[in-house]
Amino acid sequence: MPQIQKILVANRGEIALRIMRTAREMNIRTVAVFSEADRTSPHVRYADEAVCIGPAPSSESYLNTEKILKVCRDLNVDAIHPGYGFLSENAAFAQKVAEAGLIFIGPSAASIEVMGSKIAAKQAASQYNIPMVPGTVSAIQDRMEAKIIASSIGYPILIKASAGGGGKGMRIVASEDEFDEQMDRAVSEALSSFGDGSVFIEKYITSPKHIEIQILGDHHGNIVYLFERECSIQRRHQKVVEEAPSISITPEIRHEMGRCAVDVARSCGYYGAGTVEFIMDEERNFYFLEMNTRLQVEHPVTELITGIDLVKQMILVAEGNPLPFVQEDLTFKGHAIEIRVYAEDATNNFLPDIGTLHTYTKPDGNGVRVDDGFEQGMEIPIYYDPMIAKLITYGEDRETAIQKMIRAIDEYQISGVATTLPFCRFAMQHEAFVNGSFDTNFVSNYFRPDMLSTNSDEETASLAAVISAYILNLNAAGKPVQNEGENTYVPKWRSRRFAGS
Structure with missing residues (x-):
């Protein structure tokens, strides 16, 4: 394949910027596409060229294959990077790009088509000695037969959409009495979300860890794993906190998980960057969950512990280059943690909070990385995922990375919308997170909304006392005072400093 000269990034926000920065380091020109809602987005200004491809709704812009391909023809683009989300795991889009x-x-x-179906993915992976969660090996056709299987593996079970993702089309069934109702709901949600009502069942593991393995493959049959990420x-x-490596696994489990991940990739002739996800029970038995055929949101933690630029490797592989390393060359050092800074209100069931970034x-x-696509004064649009940024810290060990994260959260100043920053600070300090005993039930087991509101009230009271004194002094001097607005995240370090002597 020839060397890539110009890349169109079929995405927006922080991931578009992330890809463009690596492309610039490789002396590759970039093209941004954007919706009318993203006209002032930083990724639009950063690109060498930018084209508006439609109104705000993603169906009319970022999901419009024909418009994207037209921009490629008009601007002599020779490659497309899809980022994640939108068209990144759309097999039809990948095929049209090639055509x-x-x-x-x-x-x-x-590869995208096989791994895009959880059932097809399991069938492909079954060619190798890869542990699977007990359940059906194909879509449910007969409910009575499915109930018999459910009884044989034991309740609780999970009904899952074959084409699903992000928790959609997924229902926990505690007993046979609930089976029909939850089946109907799962099928209905799968149809409305993915246009595919196929569902299957598997044993529900009550206290699972979510561990994933980053893999890289090339066009020459070489596949390696770049260790694991803990995403529980x-x-x-949907993930809020990710870290690498995992505190929960041993070197032996890491090696075996890595072997299985490589075999899953090999089962579908995979090349490029991808992630193989596993769940692990309390006895550290792990089971294949699914494969994500794209770059992951949490890829920075892998980059920080390995020193490997995953986007660069994706581009080099796409050019036809062999991987520059083999498995024995790969090591990791230190510890990295990522939190997703969502415009969500954790005190209100993590519901999205739309508004303007006043601050x-x-x-x-040292050791702090922010991948974002917003600036002060911009609005959080209602049309897309509410993630504002990814905040990543790196330290020589896990404790150092945690402390850096707490410090970085405290320094992150956002007002105008509620964010997940207070929740992530809570998580960083919780005993279960610190000692590694947490699982995917962390929120339901340990978090209550009033845990944040109490802290917020204390912080606000401390800050209010200082602001009141400040306003009185300004009024005494005859100077006007402006109100900054509501929904301000008040860092703990500020309240401690203000409340001090």
Whole structure:
């Protein structure tokens, strides 16, 4: 394949910027596409060229394959990087990119299609000695037969959409009395979310860890794993905190998980960057869950502990280059933690909070990385995922990375919208997180909304006393005072400093 000269990034926000920065380091020109809602987005200004492809709704812009391909033709683009979300795991899109004579910076359409179906993925992986969660091996056709299988593996079970993701089309069934109702709900949600009502069942592991393995493959049959990420702190089956390496596994389990991940990738002829996800029970038995055929949101923690730029490797692989390393060359050092800074209100069931970023000041310093796509004064649009940024810290060990994260959260100043920063600070300090005993039930087991509101009230009271004194002094001097607005995240370090002597 020829060397790539110009990449169109078929995405927005922080991941678009992330990809463009690596491309610039490789002397590759970039093209941004954007919706009318993202006209002032930093990724639009950063790109060498930018084209508006439609109104705000993603169906009319970021999911519009024909418009994206037209931009490629008009601007002589020779490769497309899909980022994550939107069209990144759309096999039909990858196929159309190839048919247009363009390079898709990702796996083949065939690999995406196989791994896009949880049932097909399990069937492909079954060629190898990979542990699977007990359950059905194909979509449920006969409910009575499914109930017999459910009884044989034992309740609780999980009904899951074959084409699902993000917790949609997923229902926990505690007993046979609930089976029909939860089945109907899962099928209905799967149809509305994915246009595919196929569901299957598997044993529900009550206290699971969510561990994933980063893999890289090339067009020459070489596949390696770049160790694991711990992603067990979630809400609505979506990750909020990720870290690498995991505190929960041994070197022996790491090696075996890595072997299985490589075999899963091999089962579908995979190349590019991908992630194989596993769940692990309390006895440290692990089971194949699914494969994500794209770059992951949490890829920075892997980059920090390995020193490998995953986006760069994706581009080099897409050009036809062999991987520059073998498994024995790969090591990791230190510890990295990532939190997702969502515009969500953790005191209100993590519901999205839309508004304007009146204040937006990022943390800085040694061992702190912020991947974001927003600036002060910008609005959080209602049309897309509410993630504002990814905050990542790195230290020589886990304790250091945690302390850096707490410091960075305290320095992150955001007002105008509620964010997950207070919740993530709570998580960093919780005993279960610190000692590694947490699982995917962390939120339901340990978190209550009043745990944040109490802290917030104390902080606000401390800050209010100082502000009141400040206002009185200004009024005495005859100077006007402006109100900054509501929904301000008040860092703990500020309240301690203000409340001090």
